[in-house]
Amino acid sequence: MKRNTIITISRQFGSGGRTIGKMLAERLNIPFYDKELISLAAKESGFDEDVFKNADESASSSLLYSLSLGMYSSAAGRADGLSGMTLNDRIYVFQSKVIRDIAAKGSCVIVGRCADYILADNPDAIHVFVHSDMRSRLKRVIERYNIPAEKAEQLVLKTDKRRATYHDYYASYKWGRAENYHLALNSDFIGLDNAAEVIAAFAEHRASKDS
Template sequence: MGNKIYTIGREFGSGGREIGEKLAERLGIKLYDKELLQQAAKESGFCEEIFENHDEKPTSSFLYSLVMDTYSLNGYHSAPFLDMPLNHKVFLAQFDTIKKIAERESCVIVGRCADYALSDNPDCINIFIHADMDKRVKIISQRANITENKARDLIQKQDKQRASYYNYYTSKKWGDSQSYHLTLDSGKLGIDGCIDMILKFREILDASR
């Protein structure tokens, strides 16, 4: 068996990032979230600000199939790659970096379509964290010190943005249980309960091989 990888998709305000942090801490492995942008920028030669500006942002381009065909046939630094729209270059640079990280080490990766990038990796567990809207509203309202109405609007905006980005680049549906190995309700299980479920899933998975 290879490196143990955990990818985490998450609804805004569901605690997905915190679950990723604590899971990585418990296992003694590295968490990649914004850190992935830094590494992708370093490896691709693009400045980090470009990755931050395009981070999990949806695209209005209709060139996805053409882009992926070009990438699969010609590779990351090919001439066709240089002619791609910037948002595609950013996505493919992240895609490349995610694969390299997974080959190098066990880790937890938050967001950024990592489950899609590692879809052929048998040692990768793909997780989606969700929670009831009312619970997420209270969390974001307190965290950002804003009204619950504003928190609700922010959550809806962020979820829509993440869904648009994921659905476009993966041709799957964000949050759909069929897109993941585990979908966990952090509002019911709590942060530690979600981590326990993930580790139990890994234990059963490894024992079944």
């Protein structure tokens, strides 16, 4: 039986990783998840979507304490088991459950939200990191978000720091280090469309080896 193709995309801010993920999903004709995870996690948790949208990607020590008590496994989908956690930790738990459920249903592309770590033990998952040089990232951020050039670099650095801090708190390995991913691509060097093509070819080659 043909295995699923689950691709997680981690990315530097402004590298075009989300766009690549969207193009990749269209190329492979499989579902794409990014902000859609917010709606799914909100439905799973019973919280309003704004709670997920407004929560900072910051970590606290309470999740580690909860894990040590075995609360994670017993809490999936049940708010009573999460009473000892902060709001951000609860959000992480519900998003983790949604990501695992999505991956269990079939092939898909998932952008961000620690999906690489959450699905680290999933044999069908391919984990990709997209990066780019600062000049290209600044240009993309200025054009996409229509912000002044003098503020763009601060936004890029702050967003990357927040993503790394969030990821590294929950994960057991460092965000952005090539050895922690199956594939790392420089989107400026290769181009967004070609990046999607390379990832698709990588996934198809892997699937052919397993068939």
